[in-house]
Amino acid sequence: QQQVKQSPQSLIVQKGGISIINCAYENTAFDYFPWYQQFPGKGPALLIAIRPDVSEKKEGRFTISFNKSAKQFSLHIMDSQPGDSATYFCAAALSGSARQLTFGSGTQLTVLP
């Protein structure tokens, strides 16, 4: 019940296209859902995060869509750029334990020039 399932495992998108990564969770006690971006040789870095009281959050080209009833959330990257090529991880945390993240398995995104 602590798992976060992420898909797809890998994604190839043309420059300017939309990248979509999906995650699903089971534990309804999760109340914090961040997305992290990781480049090779680097640690993950927070990209954007959402709480279940909103259905969508947008920051620049990055948008999280959240469906509480379906227990799903997704990351949309608009106008994808080669510099976005990285591994993306969704995650979830319980109330009061925001630093104890349960991560998805990751999606390796490649944006072709």
Next chain:
Amino acid sequence: KAGVTQTPRYLIKTRGQQVTLSCSPISGHRSVSWYQQTPGQGLQFLFEYFSETQRNKGNFPGRFSGRQFSNSRSEMNVSTLELGDSALYLCASSLPGLPNTGELFFGEGSRLTVL
């Protein structure tokens, strides 16, 4: 502002040995968390420390331990190393004083290889 610093960056050990990894958080950050990253299991939470106290612990055997010092620097130790302990160990710091934003600032990790 300096980021999270982890040392050593790379190390090789043999089965049965022990290892200590060090983490210096961002100045002013008082919470330090540790994660293990492997190709098979992905990113898994090890433990979190705040004010020298362990706040949370993940589902890892007792061979994995950690501590935090009064200057917020943290160490983790793995005893009796097994081949499966080969991984990238990531340290992350955060400001727990903020209203549970949860943002973790990760270091570049210590890559441990167990032979």
